[in-house]
Amino acid sequence: MGTRIRFDIDGPVFFPALLILLSATAGVLMIPGEGRSVFTELQNAIVATASWFYVLVIAAVSVMVVVLAFSRYGDIKLGPDHAKPAYGFASWFSMLFAAGVGIGLMFYGVAEPVMHYLSPPAGEAQTSAAAAEALQLTFFHWGFNAWAVYAVVAMMLAYFAYRHDLPLTLRSAFYPLIGERIYGPIGAAVDVFAVVCTTYGISVSLGLGVLQINSGMNYLFDIPIATWVQVILIFCVMALATISVLLGLDAGIKRLSETNTVLAVLLLIGILLAGPTVLLLSGTLQNFGGYVASLVPKTFNLYVYNPSDWLGGWTIFYWGWWISWAPFVGIFVARISRGRTIREFLLGVIIAPTLFICLWMGTLGGSGIDLIGNQGHAELGAAIQQNQAVGLFRFLDFLPGTQVLSLICLMMIVIFFVTSADSGAMVLNMLSAKGQDNTPATQRSVWTVVIAAIASVLLVGGGLQALQTATIASALPFSVALLGACWGFWRALFRDAAKRTAVSVHPPNESEADHWRNRLKNLLAYPADDTIRSFQQETVVPAMREFIGELSRHGVNADVRTATKGASRLEVYQGDDVDFVYEVQCRPHPRPDATQVGQAINTMKDSDIFYRAEVHLAEGGQDYDIMGWTREQVVLDILNQYEDHLHFLHTLR
Numbered sequence: 001m002g003t004r005i006r007f008d009i010d011g012p013v014f015f016p017a018l019l020i021l022l023s024a025t026a027g028v029l030m031i032p033g034e035g036r037s038v039f040t041e042l043q044n045a046i047v048a049t050a051s052w053f054y055v056l057v058i059a060a061v062s063v064m065v066v067v068l069a070f071s072r073y074g075d076i077k078l079g080p081d082h083a084k085p086a087y088g089f090a091s092w093f094s095m096l097f098a099a100g101v102g103i104g105l106m107f108y109g110v111a112e113p114v115m116h117y118l119s120p121p122a123g124e125a126q127t128s129a130a131a132a133e134a135l136q137l138t139f140f141h142w143g144f145n146a147w148a149v150y151a152v153v154a155m156m157l158a159y160f161a162y163r164h165d166l167p168l169t170l171r172s173a174f175y176p177l178i179g180e181r182i183y184g185p186i187g188a189a190v191d192v193f194a195v196v197c198t199t200y201g202i203s204v205s206l207g208l209g210v211l212q213i214n215s216g217m218n219y220l221f222d223i224p225i226a227t228w229v230q231v232i233l234i235f236c237v238m239a240l241a242t243i244s245v246l247l248g249l250d251a252g253i254k255r256l257s258e259t260n261t262v263l264a265v266l267l268l269i270g271i272l273l274a275g276p277t278v279l280l281l282s283g284t285l286q287n288f289g290g291y292v293a294s295l296v297p298k299t300f301n302l303y304v305y306n307p308s309d310w311l312g313g314w315t316i317f318y319w320g321w322w323i324s325w326a327p328f329v330g331i332f333v334a335r336i337s338r339g340r341t342i343r344e345f346l347l348g349v350i351i352a353p354t355l356f357i358c359l360w361m362g363t364l365g366g367s368g369i370d371l372i373g374n375q376g377h378a379e380l381g382a383a384i385q386q387n388q389a390v391g392l393f394r395f396l397d398f399l400p401g402t403q404v405l406s407l408i409c410l411m412m413i414v415i416f417f418v419t420s421a422d423s424g425a426m427v428l429n430m431l432s433a434k435g436q437d438n439t440p441a442t443q444r445s446v447w448t449v450v451i452a453a454i455a456s457v458l459l460v461g462g463g464l465q466a467l468q469t470a471t472i473a474s475a476l477p478f479s480v481a482l483l484g485a486c487w488g489f490w491r492a493l494f495r496d497a498a499k500r501t502a503v504s505v506h507p508p509n510e511s512e513a514d515h516w517r518n519r520l521k522n523l524l525a526y527p528a529d530d531t532i533r534s535f536q537q538e539t540v541v542p543a544m545r546e547f548i549g550e551l552s553r554h555g556v557n558a559d560v561r562t563a564t565k566g567a568s569r570l571e572v573y574q575g576d577d578v579d580f581v582y583e584v585q586c587r588p589h590p591r592p593d594a595t596q597v598g599q600a601i602n603t604m605k606d607s608d609i610f611y612r613a614e615v616h617l618a619e620g621g622q623d624y625d626i627m628g629w630t631r632e633q634v635v636l637d638i639l640n641q642y643e644d645h646l647h648f649l650h651t652l653r
Contacts, residue, residue, distance in 0.1 A: 091258060132286070
């Protein structure tokens with residue numbers, strides 16, 4: 001009998017989402033023209049009546065991340081207090097960049113600044129003022145505000161998932177508002193919404209993106225621009241994405257993202273050196289300063305007294321796109337961000353990508369504008385206005401080593417598509433599996449097939465533009481929910497910060513001085529794990545049972561549990577208030593005299609490792625060791641921590 005394939009899915013999310021995806025795709029295909037018209041009218045109505053609300057949401061989120069980054073809440077970790085980042089900064093940046101906007105930079109790096117230069121929202125085109133405004137507007141659309149949206153969603157999800165053990169799905173962001181109902185129909189509906197929006201967002205991007213790949217291949221190799229070629233490209237890209245999914249996060253997305261980051265830096269340096277280097281660097285710096293100085297006025301500029309279709313076609317379109325993509329990118333960024341403080345997370349997710357994007361757009365866009373305005377190559381502008389997808393490759397025609405640069409760009413586009421599809425499939429799998437990503441490989445690869453199939457069907461049926469418009473329109477209801485989630489997140493942070501600062505006064509232990517020799521002995525001991533486990537059974541667990549026995553006399557409900565991994569856990573149930581947790585874990589550490597600097601614990605010899613009996617509370621490890629304490633000392637420590645907890649509850653009332 002063959003091996004039975006088992007799936008670990010969340011039925012109330014997986015099946016309704018799949019049904020909606022199939023029904024909506026069929027509906028768009030049956031009436032592609034009508035569907036496009038309906039969604040276009042919907043988008044126009046949103047632009048006409050709700051542009052101010054999109055601007056308000058973007059402004060509120062931007063202010064929120066700045067305040068959080070520089071407030072006392074910035075020290076709170078996205079995870080337990082003892083957690084460490086799972087990835088170094090370079091790997092972390094590469095992955096969040098590849099999933100967030102990587103492919104967009106290839107598509108719009110030259111095209112958008114040139115289009116703003118040729119058709120500015122105000123003033124005369126093809127002037128020095130138009131050139132400066134073109135780059136500043138591009139920085140504005142791709143910079144701080146966009147990443148603030150991604151960051152706030154990712155921050156909320158990482159906080160609730162890693163610090164409060166909630167599922168890493170969109171529903172967890174609404175826990176402060178609806179509580180345990182996130183596990184019911186309301187929570188399932190939120191995740192279904194996220195699955196549908198993410199699937200269509202990735203499918204649309206994949207479908208539109210293969211147009212650029214096809215254009216590049218036609219330009220370089222005379223491969224025809226045809227639907228059948230684009231469908232083949234979709235399945236080739238998704239086959240690579242499936243392999244990456246099966247390899248896992250570290251061996252798949254991480255390595256591909258790091259590779260593309262290196263290629264992007266090399267390409268950037270090559271274009272800088274091949275073009276007017278001083279002009280590009282000076283222009284980028286000057287326009288970055290102009291962008292920063294005008295960030296607030298540009299954020300709130302609705303062109304009220306100078307109405308124009310430009311606002312809806314560019315700025316509001318981008319705001320809707322970033323918001324609609326926030327659940328997907330937010331979940332992925334949260335997945336790779338455990339262990340960072342809120343301040344470190346926000347500065348890393350917002351500042352680093354913004355700086356790189358401005359340098360990238362300033363270099364590629366500035367070069368394109370220079371070719372048109374200063375060197376008289378008007379044909380580049382005409383080519384971009386006719387077909388944005390081929391703009392990058394036409395631009396490379398004016399640089400030395402065109403063929404090499406074009407091949408590198410084509411490779412980067414493919415890799416960016418693979419990483420976007422891979423990360424998208426991982427997020428969809430997590431949304432439909434209660435936040436788990438360690439599901440069977442077959443289950444993880446299902447979503448790559450779904451994405452490829454929907455993108456191909458829409459491409460053939462002519463429904464991509466309709467779905468693109470619909471995806472943007474979906475940002476409106478999510479914007480309303482996002483503001484509510486932000487308010488609930490503030491409440492959760494307030495409680496967390498109150499717990500961290502709520503320290504009561506403990507009476508000093510007058511007899512502690514009599515035991516200084518035992519304390520010194522414990523400090524110099526490096527026990528094995530079995531020693532810690534014996535200490536747990538002989539001292540810690542009896543101390544916990546003695547404590548809860550006294551609690552029960554006062555009518556307080558509590559429990560003691562032991563785990564197979566050498567942990568002893570005491571829980572005091574506080575009804576509707578936050579429960580008290582006191583846990584002692586057996587945790588390995590390298591000996592101070594170990595020579596394997598930077599080596600992982602699991603690769604060290606047993607003789608180079610010792611163990612500590614470390615205290616953990618609900619918010620994480622407290623970084624102190626109680627090995628060698630007497631039963632009475634353990635009871636007193638539990639009492640002190642419990643006293644702090646009651647003081648914390650008092651501060652909330």
